[in-house]
Amino acid sequence: MLSTDLPKETPVTGTPRRAVRLLLVAAASLCVLLPLLRGATAAGAMAEFGLGRGETVAAQLGSALAMLAAFLVAGRAVDVWGWPRVLRWALGVMVAGGAVAVSAQRPWTYLLGRTVEDAGSAGVLIAALASVPVLNLPGRITRVVGGAIAGVATAFVLGANVAVRIDAVAGWRLGESVLPAAAGLLLLVSFRLLPREHLPRSSVPVAPVCGPGVALAALLGVAGLELGPLRDWSDPLVGVLLCAAAVLLAVCRVRTVRLARRRPGRPALGVPARAAGGAVAAGATLGFAQLGLMATAPVLLLQRGVTLAHVTLAMSGYGLGMLGAGLVARHWRLTPLTGSSLGLPLAAVGLATLHFLPAGAGQAALVAGAVSTLVGFGLVVAQIPYLAGFLAALPRQRRAAASALYPAAILFGGVLAQAVPGSTSLLTGEASRRELETVLWVSCGVVALVAMLLGRPVVSLTVAGAAGLQHLLLVALAGDRVADRPGAAVAALAVGAAMGLVAWSRRQQSERLARVRANEVALQQAVLHPIPGRLGELRLVGHYQPATAGTGVGGDFFEAVRTPHGTRVLIGDVRGKGLQAVQTVTELLGCFRSQAHETADLGELAARLDRQLARLAAARGDEELFATALLLQHRDGGAQVEVVNCGHLAPLRIGPDGVRTTPVPALLPLGLGALGLGPSPAPTPLALPDGSALLLHTDGLSEARNSSGEFYPLGERLAALRATDPGRLVDDLAEDVRDWTHQLADDIALIALTRS
CATH class of the missing domain: 1.20.1250.20 (MFS general substrate transporter like domains)
Structure with missing residues (x-):
């Protein structure tokens, strides 16, 4: 606080x-x-x-x-x-x-x-x-950062x-x-x-983000990395600087750990490690790749006879890519994963394409301009969400001190890029072709590696693979002439970028589908509670299959609860479809879950459900709202169950003597007000001998049609399946009905139960 x-x-x-x-x-x-x-x-x-x-x-x-x-x-x-x-x-x-x-x-x-x-x-x-x-x-902050980068x-x-x-x-x-x-x-x-006001000094002790030891280690490290390629990596001074930086950093780390153990309440940096780490990685990648591009592309163009003015014009494409990335971030919400998965692979493909610039001056300038635009867009579109998230997560007490991590990471990235063999020769204009290729490949590899670490590896591999295969195909078809064709590099670049976009969009669709599926399961479990495997002396298994994939819940419903009056089961089907049917199901199940514990008589429980649905129909102004339902009750120690059937299909009993329809009279469905006109209906007793099972189902099962329009022969198929165990019965039945019909026209709800 x-x-x-x-x-x-x-x-x-x-x-x-x-x-x-x-x-x-x-x-x-x-x-x-x-x-x-x-x-x-x-x-x-x-x-x-x-x-x-x-x-x-x-x-x-x-x-x-x-x-x-x-x-x-x-x-x-x-x-x-x-x-x-x-x-x-x-x-x-x-x-x-x-x-x-x-x-x-x-x-x-x-x-x-x-x-x-x-x-x-x-x-x-x-x-x-x-x-x-x-x-x-x-x-x-994301929109503001995008607008600022565009400016x-x-x-x-x-x-x-x-x-x-x-x-x-x-x-x-x-x-x-x-x-x-x-x-x-x-x-x-x-x-x-x-x-021009002055901020008052704080009396709260604040831990520095970067202590003197860490700051000195960073300065020594930068000095060593700068002097290494400029003098020689074997120079004793370079080795002393780098070793001193590493030792000092290790000492500071050990000291920090000890202080944290001694004073656990001591303030820390406060920036979430994930936000800081992502911003530092993205910033270092920007500094490294940017220097690689700006050092190699002008040399390549000058070697092909491009004038200095046209070289500058081609390199201006990097700024155009930045501008596009800023505008995209300002108008569309980008996540760090999206930016890394989409941007960094495109930047890696662009850097790789610089190896295949055409020999002609004009064509080389055009391709280099397109490559610079793509690299600028890819690098910056990956930076913006990380930078915005980092700025939003900065601690209030030392916001600016922590914000120095990002520009320092860019600086370190540029310094590391200068340590690549050949980079110094590029800066002095004395680079050979081998040194050019080394700097380019290292820059491309670094960006690709970070793309796989921060983004989705499948997108990065798709971009690299598509661009590489396209180039190999062009080489196989055109041979040595591919270097003289500007379309070769552009085609490889375009194919890699397009495949990256396709892979990224497919991944996004897969994630959206997974989220929809998760929401479907959550909705189904919130409305239709899973049927317990055992309640009292009953073993039960439930199965629900919506007719439309991705909906999770339809007009069919079931529930099983343990009450002071025994185990009670409800199954039914609401008239109608869509969200209104789901709302009706929710109302009925909510009424059943509360009243099943309060109402001793099963017939009275059915009457209360009838009145609840009638009130809902009156509130909606829907005179045709009703639901078929079957209520079942089993008291512990009994060899029979009690059933109230409100316009629903009668249960089927499967036992040693085969499949039989139980003699349960059907009343009017719920919601028509018939149960409130007289005394509560009397439940019908049904014998449930050992070795027998009852199957409760909705009409989606019995009315499932095959390609010829024939209904599913439920009794015949149950006799063929010969299963009395509830779990096996439901599994076999669900698989069998899927084999019968190519597409469900209605939801299916099943409950199989037997006495344990």
């Missing part, structure tokens, strides 16, 4: 929430546009400052460490001071870092400015994520095509000044839109 002195969330009062959301989307877009503009202007900056490989390695490592540290620090700062204040600070840091980089005269000053700007963008991202659960109800994707598409030309048109300094200027403008807007 939360204490009242926990820090309150800073409300956004007096400001339209739509304007605040637009501000946050614009701020998040800066984080996406920063690496695009940085990549476009890096060549000019490196040429002016004479940056070599050592400086590039240092800049890359510094940016990764600065962003990871900023995630952790900004998350804690948001929990202490609120996201509006941290958003303004982070925008200010971006402005300051960008200004230092743009005005730098020395290489290390430029690299320092870039690092500070990256740290500021990380803080902006944390503030934007932390604001989502504050500004929106949990049920709307960021639009900025990505526009920014990518502007960035490729900005260096040539304006020079690198003016190009890199665009984002600091935009951050400054958003900073001014934030002062006007967002509140």
Whole structure:
């Protein structure tokens, strides 16, 4: 239970929430546009400052460490001071870092400015994520995240095509000044839109999401993974960093377990493990696959003679895929299982298709654009439900600190992708064909593996199998010429995607059918209680078979209860079909279950059921509502049963002397008011000798027809079956009537009973 002195969330009062959301989307877009503009202007900056490989390695490592540290620090700062204040600070840091980089005269000053700007963008991202659960109800977070991603994707598409030309048109300094200027403008807007109140400090002890030891281990791990491919995995420094990170993480884990045992009431992270684990896995997959796509596809296109402008246009398809995923999530409710099963296999097929780009420049650009769109859609449509569920599950006390897990996972995914052999050569433009294929296959394999872990393996295998078989078929038909045909890659891509959609939809239908079946069984058991195997001195077996599959309950009914007056059994058939018949059955069974214990005379019990159904008919205005019913009672120690037949079929007695119809007179059905006009009907006694069984049934059994229209010969078939045990009798009869008719026209209810 939360204490009242926990820090309150800073409300956004007096400001339209739509304007605040637009501000946050614009701020998040800066984080996406920063690496695009940085990549476009890096060549000019490196040429002016004479940056070599050592400086590039240092800049890359510094940016990764600065962003990871900023995630952790900004998350804690948001929990202490609120996201509006941290958003303004982070925008200010971006402005300051960008200004230092743009005005730098020395290489290390430029690299320092870039690092500070990256740290500021990380803080902006944390503030934007932390604001989502504050500004929106949990049920709307998926739609909000979808809309935000659609907005960021639009900025990505526009920014990518502007960035490729900005260096040539304006020079690198003016190009890199665009984002600091935009951050400054958003900073001014934030002062006007967002509140400036300070959150009060909480007196409740809060456990940090990431302690100093874990944070240091993460920084050491990132440093080792960054330096490994850039220097060499055999470098002693790389080994020391990775080993130190692993040892420190293990020590922190042991310490956490010991503290939890000593102080069981100590606050923990609070995020459900399933939500956090799914978001981390999805985020790491996004970072890994995104870097694999962005590193390999441009190199493949440039090798085929595609111009840089057309390469950028083709890679803009990734943003279009993001846009489509955001719009889908905004208008349709996606579950994590749906997103993973549908999106990740499509992304894996898209990455695999990059191996088979056509040789022609124009055709290669078109196929790469289609592949980028599919990969962007697949990766992001899998992210949105996990991210939304994660944000909705964040603990109130340390919401922002916990939210840092997701962007940190994306960062780790990108760092791990750089550890793949050949990825460094891709970033420097010196990759061989073997290195290209290695990065692509590893990226494809990682996405496929995560698809099988987070989604449905059958969908992933269907997508991969269909695309692979299609490609093998094209190779067998066209041979070496398949590489020159753009339709080959597109066909493999389309077949895999289509088969994935078919497998996913079939799986959805199977699940819906299973849910319908479960609902059918639950409804049947709620309305028609299972017949007990033994009540008093009677052994009973019941069977119910609705005429229409998937309904569970129809117009037939039965019940058996143990009362102070003996064992009582009811079986009958309501006039009509559908939900109204089910309602009538429910009313009758409810009356029987209550009155069977209160009414000593079986005839009076039938009269009360008659009056109950008459009242129901009057309430509905249905003068033709009635039900046939047969009531049976057995008193302990007796060798006979008592029966009241209200327009129903007489029981059949099966014994050593064969099958016989019992002499039970039939009264008018229930609901016609006949039983209330005079004295209660007297029950008819029926002998039930040892070795004999009684069969109670509805007309659905005796009126079942075969293909020639002939009724089921019940007496003849019972004589042929020669079964007196209730269980065997019912099972054999149910199977025999299914063999007789190809389709039931009416429900069937059976009860077989004998004295034990």
